[in-house]
Amino acid sequence: xxxxxxxxxxxxxxxxxxxxxxxxxxxxxxxxxxxxxxxxxxxxxxxxxxxxxxxxxxxxxxxxxxxxxxxxxxxxxxxxxxxxxxxxxxxxxxxxxxxxxxxxxxxxxxxxxxxxxxxxxxxxxxxxxxxxxxxxxxxxxxxxxxxxxxxxxxxxxxxxxxxxxxxxxxxxxxxxxxxxxxxxxxxxxxxxxxxxxxxxxxxxxxxxxxxxxxxxxxxxxxxxxxxxxxxxxxxxxxxxxxxxxxxxxxxxxxxxxxxxxxxxxxxxxxxxxxxx
Numbered sequence: 001x002x003x004x005x006x007x008x009x010x011x012x013x014x015x016x017x018x019x020x021x022x023x024x025x026x027x028x029x030x031x032x033x034x035x036x037x038x039x040x041x042x043x044x045x046x047x048x049x050x051x052x053x054x055x056x057x058x059x060x061x062x063x064x065x066x067x068x069x070x071x072x073x074x075x076x077x078x079x080x081x082x083x084x085x086x087x088x089x090x091x092x093x094x095x096x097x098x099x100x101x102x103x104x105x106x107x108x109x110x111x112x113x114x115x116x117x118x119x120x121x122x123x124x125x126x127x128x129x130x131x132x133x134x135x136x137x138x139x140x141x142x143x144x145x146x147x148x149x150x151x152x153x154x155x156x157x158x159x160x161x162x163x164x165x166x167x168x169x170x171x172x173x174x175x176x177x178x179x180x181x182x183x184x185x186x187x188x189x190x191x192x193x194x195x196x197x198x199x200x201x202x203x204x205x206x207x208x209x210x211x212x213x214x215x216x217x218x219x220x221x222x223x224x225x226x227x228x229x230x231x232x233x234x235x236x237x238x239x240x241x242x243x244x245x246x247x248x249x250x251x252x253x254x255x256x257x258x259x260x261x262x263x264x265x266x267x268x269x270x271x272x273x274x275x276x
Contacts, residue, residue, distance in 0.1 A: 021082035108152025166215035
C-alpha cells in the first residue's frame with residue numbers, strides 16, 4: 001500500500017526527516033515527465049519492491065499522486081519505505097542554475113572532505129543525518145576561503161594502498177572525471193550508484209566513450225579534461241574547481257567539454273523519450 005503525503009509545501013528533505021516508522025527508511029527520488037517514471041525498474045530495485053504486481057500497483061499510485069498535484073513537468077517524487085508500506089511525496093523538480101550567456105548549467109566548486117559511507121549500497125534516511133556535519137563543515141570552509149558562493153558538493157574520499165587519495169562520490173551525487181585521452185572514470189565500489197549514473201554509463205556505451213570503473217585519483221586532478229557530478233535533480237553538472245582542507249590546495253578544472261556536452265544531451269534525450 002502507498003500513501004501520498006498531503007504536504008506539497010514540504011521539501012523532500014523535510015518530508016523524509018519528519019517521517020516516523022518502526023521498520024524501513026529506504027527511499028528513492030525519481031523523475032516523472034508526461035506520466036512516465038524515468039528508470040522505474042532501477043527505482044523498484046532500490047525500494048526492494050517484492051514482485052511485478054507490487055511494482056505495477058506502486059507505479060499507478062505514484063502517477064495518481066503526480067496527477068493530483070497538478071504540477072508542471074518535470075516532477076520530482078520521493079518514495080519512502082516505512083512499516084511495510086510506501087509513502088509518496090510530490091514536488092516540482094528543483095531548477096538548475098543556468099549561465100545566461102552560454103545557456104549551459106553553471107559549474108560548481110567541490111570540497112574533498114569525509115570518509116566513505118558505512119552502508120553505501122542502501123539509500124536510507126539515516127544518511128541525511130549522518131552527512132549533516134559534513135555539510136556544516138563545507139559551509140564553514142567556503143566562508144573561511146571567502147568563496148563567492150557555497151560549495152556545490154562535498155566529495156567523500158578514501159586512502160589507497162599506493163598512498164594516493166581516491167575520490168568516491170558526493171553526498172547526494174555520483175562523481176566522474178574525464179581523462180585527457182578521453183576515458184571517463186568513476187568509482188564503482190563503496191558508493192551508492194544513482195539512476196543518472198546508470199544513464200551516463202549507458203550513453204557512454206552508445207557514444208563509444210571508454211569507461212574505467214575505479215575511484216579517480218586526487219593527485220591526477222591537474223591532468224583531467226573535465227569533471228562532473230550526477231543526480232536525478234542535477235543530471236550532469238560540471239565541476240570547475242576542487243578544494244581540500246589544506247589551505248593552499250585548489251585545482252581548477254576545465255568546465256567546458258564537447259564530450260560532457262554530448263553525454264548530457266544523450267541523457268536528457270533518454271529522460272524525455274516516450275515509453276517503449
